[in-house]
Structures are given as structure tokens and as C-alpha cells.
Amino acid sequence: MPATIQTGPRSSDRGSDATVNAPDKPAGTIRLRHIAQLTGLSLGTISKVLNGREGVSAENREKVQRAVNDLGFRRWPMMGSAETPLTSATFIAYSFAAFGDTFYDKILRTMVEEGQRRGLAIDVNLLMLHRFTTEIPEASLFQNGIPEAVIMLGVDHLPVLDQIAAVSCPTLLVNGIDPLMRFDSISPDYFLGGFLATRHLLDLGHREIVHVGTARRMTLDLRRQGFIAALTQAGITYDPQRHLVDIGLQDFATLDEQELTRQISKRGKLKGTAFFAVADTVAMSVIQALGSKGFSVPGNVSVIGFDDLAVSAHCTPPLTTLHSKRTVMGQMAVQMLFDRAANPQKEISRVSIGIDLVNRESTARVDS
Numbered sequence: 087m088p089a090t091i092q093t094g095p096r097s098s099d100r101g102s103d104a105t106v107n108a109p110d111k112p113a114g115t116i117r118l119r120h121i122a123q124l125t126g127l128s129l130g131t132i133s134k135v136l137n138g139r140e141g142v143s144a145e146n147r148e149k150v151q152r153a154v155n156d157l158g159f160r161r162w163p164m165m166g167s168a169e170t171p172l173t174s175a176t177f178i179a180y181s182f183a184a185f186g187d188t189f190y191d192k193i194l195r196t197m198v199e200e201g202q203r204r205g206l207a208i209d210v211n212l213l214m215l216h217r218f219t220t221e222i223p224e225a226s227l228f229q230n231g232i233p234e235a236v237i238m239l240g241v242d243h244l245p246v247l248d249q250i251a252a253v254s255c256p257t258l259l260v261n262g263i264d265p266l267m268r269f270d271s272i273s274p275d276y277f278l279g280g281f282l283a284t285r286h287l288l289d290l291g292h293r294e295i296v297h298v299g300t301a302r303r304m305t306l307d308l309r310r311q312g313f314i315a316a317l318t319q320a321g322i323t324y325d326p327q328r329h330l331v332d333i334g335l336q337d338f339a340t341l342d343e344q345e346l347t348r349q350i351s352k353r354g355k356l357k358g359t360a361f362f363a364v365a366d367t368v369a370m371s372v373i374q375a376l377g378s379k380g381f382s383v384p385g386n387v388s389v390i391g392f393d394d395l396a397v398s399a400h401c402t403p404p405l406t407t408l409h410s411k412r413t414v415m416g417q418m419a420v421q422m423l424f425d426r427a428a429n430p431q432k433e434i435s436r437v438s439i440g441i442d443l444v445n446r447e448s449t450a451r452v453d454s
């Protein structure tokens with residue numbers, strides 16, 4: 087069954103949290119907001135009722151059931167055998183994750199293919215919002231009614247996770263971390279990646295190494311922590327004034343290269359003989375920034391990236407990087423979701439997938 091690619095609804099379509107007069111019965115698919123409009127109840131309360139969970143008063147249960155009957159609400163068609171504990175799932179991602187040569191593209195496609203192979207009815211919900219948005223309308227998260235299960239792809243802002251937690255259905259974070267550990271999660275081992283990247287540069291004789299990164303997400307800051315650990319092991323005391331270029335909240339795909347050049351140039355960062363970038367796209371920007379200052383890579387300075395995007399092998403010079411096993415991660419994500427659906431009471435787990443160094447031409451031994 088092909089995935090359904092949908093855009094977020096108009097803001098005027100949102101359901102109100104307040105009790106309102108019963109709307110006309112919708113002509114199309116009955117959605118979550120229609121039940122909310124009719125009952126005046128929250129998504130979390132509605133979900134608990136429809137999933138048979140505790141924590142809802144008898145009065146509110148009756149409201150939801152009456153609305154369900156009046157509206158003719160139905161879940162998605164059931165697929166698979168009677169023994170299958172999970173029949174449908176909603177994959178939620180920002181719109182940029184679904185198209186082009188991005189980190190998320192291969193993961194999303196693998197999850198869709200693996201889910202379809204296992205008879206899972208899949209709804210791919212693309213959030214047509216900026217990736218730094220911290221508050222997402224409820225109607226944007228669940229466009230086709232209350233999901234049976236959810237996979238969040240790179241969406242781990244706390245306000246969003248709070249909304250998902252209220253629904254109380256099997257949920258998995260892919261390339262994301264919930265600080266409160268309410269959901270299973272799977273990601274590349276970013277700490278290991280940061281450690282391996284830095285050790286590679288250290289093994290080449292580099293001692294003045296600069297990390298170009300950001301702490302705007304835990305998955306990104308873990309790379310810096312691995313970087314620090316490798317420096318410490320080599321007897322080098324980490325000093326952010328010496329070892330860090332913080333790109334802040336900038337979007338990697340639209341990184342301001344003039345600002346990056348300015349950041350690298352100030353406070354003696356050009357004394358660095360090697361740069362470890364938080365992502366391949368950032369590494370490519372670093373190479374261009376260094377080139378604008380007359381430095382060649384790897385002649386004068388080494389640069390290493392992170393993720394091993396397809397384009398990384400074809401840039402000039404071909405980029406040394408850390409390979410994230412995105413196909414493996416996508417396959418395992420679907421299996422973890424099935425496992426959670428079959429065993430809802432099991433302990434929450436965080437799974438880290440190993441990362442491999444891909445040695446190309448952008449790093450070289452430092453001149454002694």
C-alpha cells in the first residue's frame with residue numbers, strides 16, 4: 087500500500103479546546119478534530135477513551151462514545167492476520183525529511199518499505215513547518231484521526247513530545263531523544279561518532295582541532311561530547327574558546343557561510359590544523375570558508391564531516407566522514423515499534439547504532 091503524503095491543514099481547520107455546538111457531520115474522513123469539536127475534550131482524553139485506557143471520568147467517556155457514534159468515526163482499515171499486534175502507523179516528519187539527498191531520506195524510505203513488507207498500513211504525515219518550530223498544532227500531528235502507533239522522525243522538541251505522550255499509543259523516536267525517556271528511541275551513536283572522528287585526526291598528528299557544531303538538539307551536542315572525550319584521552323584540555331565554533335540555531339542546509347568564515351577567523355581558530363564538523367553539509371561549508379581565506383584541504387588543514395551523505399563522496403575533495411547506518415536504523419525502527427505494540431509494559435529503551443569511519447581525501451597527516 088503506498089504511503090499517503092499529506093500537508094498540514096489550514097489553521098482555520100483546527101478544532102477548538104472549548105465546548106462548542108455540534109458541527110455538521112463531515113463529508114469526508116472523520117478526523118480527531120471533529121471529535122474534539124463535538125466534545126470539547128483534549129486529544130489525550132479522546133485517545134485514552136478510544137484505546138480503552140484509564141484516567142478518564144465516566145462522563146467524558148460517555149461524551150466521546152456518543153461523538154464517535156454520531157460521527158461514524160472509524161480507524162484505518164485493518165490489515166494483516168489476526169495475530170498481528172500492529173496494523174497501522176503514522177510516521178511524522180518535517181517536510182524537508184522526505185525529499186532529496188538528506189540524512190532522513192533513506193531512513194524514511196526504508197521504514198515505509200519495511201512497514202509495507204510487514205503489512206503495515208502507513209500514513210506519512212509531513213509537517214509543513216520550520217524545523218525549529220517548538221509548538222505544532224494538534225491537527226497537524228494527527229490528520230487522519232487517532233493513530234494506532236507513531237514513529238517520530240527527527241521530531242523531538244519537548245512541546246511536541248508532550249502532545250504525543252498524551253495520546254498514549256506505541257511511539258518510537260528515530261534520530262531523537264526524549265529527556266524524560268517516555269518513548270523508545272533509536273539513533274546512530276553520536277557520542278561514538280564524535281570520539282572516532284576526533285581520534286582519527288589525533289592519529290594523523292593533529293593537536294589543534296576545532297569542532298564546528300551546535301547544541302540545539304541533544305543528538306547534535308553528543309558529537310561535541312565525544313569530541314571532548316577524545317581530546318581528554320589524548321591529554322588535551324577542552325577549551326571552547328580554542329576548540330569550538332558554535333553555529334547556533336542555523337539550518338545546516340542554509341548555513342550563512344560569511345558568518346561561518348567570520349567565526350572561524352576570530353579568536354585564532356585559523357591556527358587549527360583540523361576541523362570536525364557536526365554534519366557533512368557543514369563540513370562542505372567549512373571547506374569553502376577555509377578556501378576563501380587561502381587554505382587548501384587537505385594541504386593546509388584537514389576537515390571531517392558526519393553522516394556520509396551520498397554527495398560527500400563526490401565533493402572536492404571527497405569528504406572523510408562518519409557513516410550512519412540509516413538503512414539498518416530504518417529496519418530496526420519498524421521492528422521496535424512492533425515489539426512495543428506487542429509488549430506495551432516493557433521497559434523503555436534507547437538503542438544506539440554503531441558508526442563507521444569513512445576515510446577519503448579531506449584529511450591528511452599533519453606536517454611535523
